[in-house]
Structure formats: structure tokens, C-alpha cells
Amino acid sequence: MERTLILLKPDAVQRRLxxxxxxxxxxxxxxxxxxxxxxITPELAKQHYAEHVEKGWYPTLENFITGGPVVAAVLEGLEAIQVVRDMLGATSGLKAAPGTIRGDFSSSRQMNLVHGSDGPDAADREIKLYFKPEEIVEGDLHLTPWLRAGDE
Structure with missing residues (x-):
């Protein structure tokens, strides 16, 4: 089992998606x-997007991500990080394939609705930025045996 962080960005919240x-x-x-x-505060944005803070376009990103409420969530599942990234599609909604979240709902590079962690290290770091350990609910759902085989 793997965990990943997603953020439903301000555009997703404002569009009621x-x-x-x-x-x-x-x-x-x-x-x-x-x-x-x-x-998201400017301070949290700088922590989350630390690798981008020095880039010329970062102020626009920070203004966007701090511009309205977001939904932060931790998803769990088999290969959850890659599954989520595949579901999201290409970063730009204009280039994302139909059937992906961005392909179906976005027509922008920046306003692309959802952030998903890009790897295990990022997922671990990002989850810790948004959630305390006691905020994560442990335990399988009753339907888990109907979603995947016991040896997966």
C-alpha cells in the first residue's frame, strides 16, 4: 500500500468540482x-514548492495557490502515487488526454485543478506538511476485498 497527497486547488474549489x-x-x-x-499561507506555499521559489514564475504560483481555499487529502492504495498522476494527466489541461481529470476539466497549465505528489519522497514530505500523524485514519474499508486480491 502506498500513500500520496492531493490538493484540490483553489480553481477546483471555486468551480465546485x-x-x-x-x-x-x-x-x-x-x-x-x-x-x-x-x-494555504505564503509560508506553507514556500515550503510546499521549495524547489520553485527562486524561479521567475513562482510569485504567480504563490498568488494562485494562496488565493482561495484548497482541499488537502491523503489517498491510499496500490501504487497510489502513479495511479493518481495517471488520473490527473499532463500538467497542462490543453495537453492532457481526454478521460483524465485535467483533460476533462482544465484548459490551463497553472489552473490545473489538482496537485498530486510526484514520488514517494515528495509524498512523505508533503503529507507531513499538511497532516499530523493523528489526523490520518488507519484501517481498511470493508469493501477492500472487493477492490483487489488479498495477495496484491
Whole structure:
């Protein structure tokens, strides 16, 4: 089992797509083990996007991500990081394939609705930025045996 962080970005919240996007992850069989609505501060944005802070376009990113509420969530499942990234599609909604979240709902590079961790190290770091250990709910859902074989 693997965990990843997703952020339903301000554009997803403002466009009232939260339920639709959450449903897509649930329908795929991923489990939500933590979730909260919050407003990202400039300080948190700098921690989250530390590798981009010195780039010329960072102020625009920070203004966007701090511009409205986001939903932060931890998803759990087999190969959850890659599954989520595949579901999201290419970073630019204009280049994302139909059937992906960004391909179906986005027409922008920056306003692309959802952030997903890009690897295990990033997922671990990002989950710790947004959630305390006691905020993550442990335990399998009763339907888990109907989503994957016991030896997966």
C-alpha cells in the first residue's frame, strides 16, 4: 500500500468540482485516509514548492495557490502515487488526454485543478506538511476485498 497527497486547488474549489473529483478517486478504488479544507499561507506555499521559489514564475504560483481555499487529502492504495498522476494527466489541461481529470476539466497549465505528489519522497514530505500523524485514519474499508486480491 502506498500513500500520496492531493490538493484540490483553489480553481477546483471555486468551480465546485470537489465532489466530482473526489468521486473519481473513490471510483478508482483509492481510499481517503485524511482530508481537510484550508487556506494555504505564503509560508506553507514556500515550503510546499521549495524547489520553485527562486524561479521567475513562482510569485504567480504563490498568488494562485494562496488565493482561495484548497482541499488537502491523503489517498491510499496500490501504487497510489502513479495511479493518481495517471488520473490527473499532463500538467497542462490543453495537453492532457481526454478521460483524465485535467483533460476533462482544465484548459490551463497553472489552473490545473489538482496537485498530486510526484514520488514517494515528495509524498512523505508533503503529507507531513499538511497532516499530523493523528489526523490520518488507519484501517481498511470493508469493501477492500472487493477492490483487489488479498495477495496484491
Amino acid at each position: 470537489m465532489g466530482t473529483l473526489i468521486s473519481r478517486f473513490e471510483e478508482k478504488g483509492l481510499n481517503f485516509v485524511a482530508m481537510k479544507l484550508l487556506k
